[in-house]
Amino acid sequence: FLQGRTMLPIFVVALSMVSRPHALSARPAPRILSRLLQPNASPVMQLFRPKEAKRLLVLGGGGFVGSEVCKNAVDCGYTVTSLTRRGENPNPKDERLGQVEWLSGDATDAATVSALVNKADAVVHAVGLLFDVNSGLEGLSPIVSGSGSKPTADSTYDNITRKTALNAIKAASAKSQVSSLLGGAPMPFVFVSCAEAGWPDVPFGDKVDKAAPPWLQEYLVAKRAVEGELAVSSGLRPVILRPSLIWNWRKLDVLPIIPIFNLANALGVPFVDKTVRVETLAKAAVAGLQDPSVRGVQRFGAMEELAQQL
Numbered sequence: 001f002l003q004g005r006t007m008l009p010i011f012v013v014a015l016s017m018v019s020r021p022h023a024l025s026a027r028p029a030p031r032i033l034s035r036l037l038q039p040n041a042s043p044v045m046q047l048f049r050p051k052e053a054k055r056l057l058v059l060g061g062g063g064f065v066g067s068e069v070c071k072n073a074v075d076c077g078y079t080v081t082s083l084t085r086r087g088e089n090p091n092p093k094d095e096r097l098g099q100v101e102w103l104s105g106d107a108t109d110a111a112t113v114s115a116l117v118n119k120a121d122a123v124v125h126a127v128g129l130l131f132d133v134n135s136g137l138e139g140l141s142p143i144v145s146g147s148g149s150k151p152t153a154d155s156t157y158d159n160i161t162r163k164t165a166l167n168a169i170k171a172a173s174a175k176s177q178v179s180s181l182l183g184g185a186p187m188p189f190v191f192v193s194c195a196e197a198g199w200p201d202v203p204f205g206d207k208v209d210k211a212a213p214p215w216l217q218e219y220l221v222a223k224r225a226v227e228g229e230l231a232v233s234s235g236l237r238p239v240i241l242r243p244s245l246i247w248n249w250r251k252l253d254v255l256p257i258i259p260i261f262n263l264a265n266a267l268g269v270p271f272v273d274k275t276v277r278v279e280t281l282a283k284a285a286v287a288g289l290q291d292p293s294v295r296g297v298q299r300f301g302a303m304e305e306l307a308q309q310l
Helices: 002-019 031-037 064-075 110-117 138-144 157-181 195-201 205-211 214-232 258-266 278-290 300-307
Strands: 054-059 078-084 101-104 122-125 187-192 236-241 296-298
Touching: 054 064, 054 110, 054 157, 064 078, 064 122, 064 278, 078 110, 110 157, 122 157, 122 278, 157 187, 157 214, 157 236, 187 214, 187 278, 195 205, 195 214, 214 236, 236 278, 278 300, 296 300
Parallel strands: 054 078, 054 122, 078 101, 122 187, 187 236, 236 296
Antiparallel strands: none
């Protein structure tokens, strides 16, 4: 009885509004609504904005791995922004990459990264280099990078891997903690690490780790530092991908080594993981973003299963 008395006036008012549409359009939008719809709204205001699309930030989206992540993310309905030094589309002929926003900037700058993370719903960190300026092998970088990237004077493992990732982790954690107070889910954060980062966890891995050349040890220090930070960061859902050699049929520098790694893994060598195609790795990254049950380290078997979800 009370419900009927309450609903009747509401029904009459609604009917009158429908019959007089100008009554809706003539009134200016409330100030709070107009602020929510502004594209440059503050991070706090953006938390209340209706989500029209999934927004993904890919750090290193122009690289060998990052560009594949961008393509798969577009296929899955993400609005994708890439941050790289050059800010260039690596393949303008690709229709999916044409839908990505390509930004040029310095990922070692915390303010730059924070501003972009605050506009995103998820982050993929695909920045990296195999040979830094202190390795003595930096001349090989244009060959092995997959995107022809050349190290600059400040291209160290610590800067390119650890510092860029920690900038993103800090910004994502801060944003996600505010969101969690409003009942939001943890922000997914995918980090492309490497299989060798897990050597201490497998038989004989510690011995291989100690015998590794100095440049590789420094490389692993940076990767493990990021993994460690993700393990203790609050408000995030970390997805740590640990691929061994990453390849496709066009990456001629690693093709001769692929069968050796795969055979060693098939024979049960504990510290050698099966290699991973770049397409599989990228699909696993995007699937990990979308599946809220995925968390923590993902080795080659888990990545292959994740890739099947797309």
